[in-house]
Amino acid sequence: MRVYYHLAGLFILGLVTFISNKVQAEPYLAVREGLMCSACHVNQTGIGMRTLYGVEFTQSDMPIMETVDMEGVLDRDILDFISIGGDVRLANTTRAPDVGGAKSTNTFGFNEGNLYAKITIKQDRFYLYVDEAFAPGAARNRELVGILEGLPNSGYLKVGRMSLPYGWRLWDFGFTRSQPGFLGQDFGVEIGFEPGTISFQAAISNGEPFAITDSNTGKQFTTRLATVHSKGRIGASFTFNSDDPTVGGKRRTFVAGGPHIGVNLGPIAVLGEAHFIRAFDGVKNDFVTRIAAYGEANVLLSPGVNGKVAFDYFDPKNGNPTAKRLRIGLEPTITEYMQLRVFYEVMRPRNFADPLFGLNPNQDVVTLELHMMF
Numbered sequence: 001m002r003v004y005y006h007l008a009g010l011f012i013l014g015l016v017t018f019i020s021n022k023v024q025a026e027p028y029l030a031v032r033e034g035l036m037c038s039a040c041h042v043n044q045t046g047i048g049m050r051t052l053y054g055v056e057f058t059q060s061d062m063p064i065m066e067t068v069d070m071e072g073v074l075d076r077d078i079l080d081f082i083s084i085g086g087d088v089r090l091a092n093t094t095r096a097p098d099v100g101g102a103k104s105t106n107t108f109g110f111n112e113g114n115l116y117a118k119i120t121i122k123q124d125r126f127y128l129y130v131d132e133a134f135a136p137g138a139a140r141n142r143e144l145v146g147i148l149e150g151l152p153n154s155g156y157l158k159v160g161r162m163s164l165p166y167g168w169r170l171w172d173f174g175f176t177r178s179q180p181g182f183l184g185q186d187f188g189v190e191i192g193f194e195p196g197t198i199s200f201q202a203a204i205s206n207g208e209p210f211a212i213t214d215s216n217t218g219k220q221f222t223t224r225l226a227t228v229h230s231k232g233r234i235g236a237s238f239t240f241n242s243d244d245p246t247v248g249g250k251r252r253t254f255v256a257g258g259p260h261i262g263v264n265l266g267p268i269a270v271l272g273e274a275h276f277i278r279a280f281d282g283v284k285n286d287f288v289t290r291i292a293a294y295g296e297a298n299v300l301l302s303p304g305v306n307g308k309v310a311f312d313y314f315d316p317k318n319g320n321p322t323a324k325r326l327r328i329g330l331e332p333t334i335t336e337y338m339q340l341r342v343f344y345e346v347m348r349p350r351n352f353a354d355p356l357f358g359l360n361p362n363q364d365v366v367t368l369e370l371h372m373m374f
Contacts, residue, residue, distance in 0.1 A: 027168045028269040028298040028306075029062075031262035034230035036199055037169070042085075042118050043143065044156055044192055045201055045224075046169035048131045049085040049116030058373070059336040064304030076374065085116040088135075091369040098348070098362035110135035111369055114142070125150050142185050153195035158203075161187050165201035165224040166237040167260050167273050170294075183239065183256075186220065199226045199235070207241040207254075218242030220254075232263040237275075253287075254279045267300040281318050291315040306331040308343075324348055329367075341369040 027046065030037055037046035040054030050058065055076070060066050076083045089111035096104040113135030119128040131143035145160035163169070164183050188205025200223075207220030219242060226235025238257035258275035272295040281288040296310035312325040329343030345365040 026171055026298075027262065028271055028296070029057075030228075031232055031264050031271060032269040032298075032300075033057075034228065034232075034264065036194055036228055038194060042116070042129055043131070043145075043163075044147075044158070044194075045163065045165045045190075047163070047171075048114070048143065049083075049118060049129070062304060062333045063336050064302075064332060064334060081120040083118050083120075086372075086374055087112060087114045088372045089113070089369055090372075091367055093368075094366040096364040098364070111367075112136070151193070153193045155191065155193040158190040158192070159188075161185055162190060162203070162205075164188075164203055164205060164220075164222040164239065165190065165192070166222055166239055166256075167224070167258075167275065168262075168271060168294075183222070188220075197228050199228055199233075200224070226260070230264065232261070234259070234261045236260065269298045271296050271298075284318055288317050290317050301330075304333045306333075337372055337374055339371040339373070341367070341371060343367045343369070 027037070030040065038044040040050055040057060041047065042049040042051055076085055078084060091111045092106065092108050094104060094106045113133065115132050115134065117130040119130075121127055126146065126148050129143060129145050129147055131141070133140050133142050141161060143160070143162050145158045145162050148157040151157065163185050166183050186205035186207070188203050190201060190203035192201040194200070202223040203221070205220045205222065207218060220239065222237075222239040224235060224237045226233050236257065236259045239255070241254035256275055256277040258273060260273035261271070263270045272293070274291070274293040277290040277292060278287060279290065280286070291314070293313040294310070296308060299307040301307045308327070308329055308331060310327040312327070314323040324347070326346045327343055329341060331339060331341050333339040343366070345367070347361070347363050347365070
């Protein structure tokens with residue numbers, strides 16, 4: 001019962017903050033505004049440091065109360081050619097495992113701590129982009145790329161360590177496709193074009209996201225194509241790793257792909273994606289085609305307050321049960337620098353150890369998160 005007392009307290013806190021407009025830069029905002037990810041983010045494929053427009057949007061459209069005193073707004077430029085940004089997510093998490101005799105736990109900690117930097121070498125032509133994570137866990141580099149922009153058809157070329165262009169870039173750490181082992185950061189080359197309403201990216205990378213050196217004799221190819229309109233967007237992603245390391249003499253070729261869609265219904269923004277993931281299963285010693293799907297509905301309840309309902313589905317196709325997760329919560333953006341997120345998650349059933357995604361136990365989770373951003 002402890003988890004329900006926590007939920008009641010967090011719900012009351014959510015109602016209190018309800019009266020306070022601003023929401024973190026998630027894909028549903030791009031869908032609601034009919035924008036490309038590159039409109040608000042320095043990294044053209046989304047997430048991370050915000051562009052000048054993204055900062056202005058954060059100040060004027062996202063908070064409960066629009067920023068009036070612009071002189072008090074943080075200047076992200078520390079030199080004429082260097083600007084910085086960051087995201088910090090502090091969380092209090094209560095977990096109630098659905099296992100006989102297991103006790104619920106309550107933990108304070110980091111969900112995320114990232115610092116970003118843009119170093120301009122030539123204005124509107126070439127810059128370095130850095131995304132460094134310092135929490136949770138040990139500090140690690142997520143992205144370090146050189147980006148050449150100004151190519152024909154609003155094109156760019158990206159070289160370095162990067163997040164591969166695949167599906168929606170979601171701030172949802174429990175989402176099945178966000179789990180380690182699927183698509184992490186990798187070293188490679190990416191090219192993209194955004195002529196008119198078309199958004200296209202393609203990347204060739206080592207195919208060993210967590211390795212320092214490349215022992216992979218093949219390479220991984222990843223691509224994403226979408227058409228973006230004021231009423232939403234529709235697209236698809238595909239990735240193929242030509243030469244994953246072998247297990248038991250079998251070559252572990254990895255293939256995944258599927259559609260993603262976003263629909264703008266005014267105050268309601270709906271996102272979804274489905275993916276077929278063909279990968280080697282070390283338990284069955286054979287290839288298995290897993291199915292992953294995700295959907296969310298976002299409702300603008302009042303200026304600066306977003307209500308979210310999300311559903312996550314995963315079928316391992318190896319004899320283990322399917323995994324389902326229901327997530328519901330409020331996201332009031334208090335100021336241009338601060339957002340509160342209150343979520344309740346139900347995971348049923350999720351008590352299996354999948355060779356690709358790892359252990360996800362049956363449990364109820366209540367999260368109170370403070371997101372600080374600049």
